[in-house]
Amino acid sequence: MSESIRPRERAAREGLGALENRELLALLLGTGHRGKRAERLADDVLELAQGCLSNLASWPIEGLTLVEGIGPAKATLVAAAMELGRRRQDASRRAGIRVSRSRDVYLHFAPRLADLQHEEFWILLLRRSNHVLAEVCISRGGLTGTVVDPKLVFGRALALRAAAMVLVHNHPSGNPKPSASDRELTANLCRAGEYLDLPVLDHVIVAGGAFVSFADEGWLR
Numbered sequence: 001m002s003e004s005i006r007p008r009e010r011a012a013r014e015g016l017g018a019l020e021n022r023e024l025l026a027l028l029l030g031t032g033h034r035g036k037r038a039e040r041l042a043d044d045v046l047e048l049a050q051g052c053l054s055n056l057a058s059w060p061i062e063g064l065t066l067v068e069g070i071g072p073a074k075a076t077l078v079a080a081a082m083e084l085g086r087r088r089q090d091a092s093r094r095a096g097i098r099v100s101r102s103r104d105v106y107l108h109f110a111p112r113l114a115d116l117q118h119e120e121f122w123i124l125l126l127r128r129s130n131h132v133l134a135e136v137c138i139s140r141g142g143l144t145g146t147v148v149d150p151k152l153v154f155g156r157a158l159a160l161r162a163a164a165m166v167l168v169h170n171h172p173s174g175n176p177k178p179s180a181s182d183r184e185l186t187a188n189l190c191r192a193g194e195y196l197d198l199p200v201l202d203h204v205i206v207a208g209g210a211f212v213s214f215a216d217e218g219w220l221r
């Protein structure tokens with residue numbers, strides 16, 4: 001990028017799509033720090049993130065303040081932009097989605113769960129056509145787990161008259177392998193679903209860019 005053309009000028013002339021990541025980030029930061037232009041500050045942020053926007057999106061707000069010149073206000077602005085990007089991806093994938101395989105579930109939830117630093121447990125409620133009826137967050141926990149109440153799971157599903165459900169939760173560790181408690185919970189919910197004629201079709205664990213499907217692995221039996 002030519003030093004004589006600032007990102008705002010480039011955006012006006014060529015559109016935002018023509019800008020590099022550092023230029024877009026500089027627009028968000030707005031101003032520099034102690035004689036350092038916003039573009040240079042953006043370089044520092046991307047260097048800490050190893051040039052990876054996924055790394056940047058996974059940081060908590062306070063993580064961004066590790067860069068000299070990034071205070072709470074600028075950090076919150078950047079984090080908000082990352083969150084908007086996630087929500088836009090999520091909304092695009094949600095429109096008219098029909099779940100036919102585990103990867104559909106992963107792609108549906110990855111923008112929301114993959115970067116989280118705490119565990120969340122969701123249920124994806126389906127119509128008889130396997131189109132999405134609703135998605136409900138059952139619980140939020142810490143880095144190593146979250147508490148799930150089966151009564152709440154089936155209470156929500158029955159209230160919305162779901163025909164079936166898929167269980168979804170994330171592992172902030174990046175390892176999608178289910179724990180013993182994951183397996184026990186899944187077995188209990190599957191048994192309850194059989195009694196209520198509200199089958200659990202799958203349990204998908206999202207871990208960054210990877211996932212595991214109980215249905216694919218034959219663990220629902």
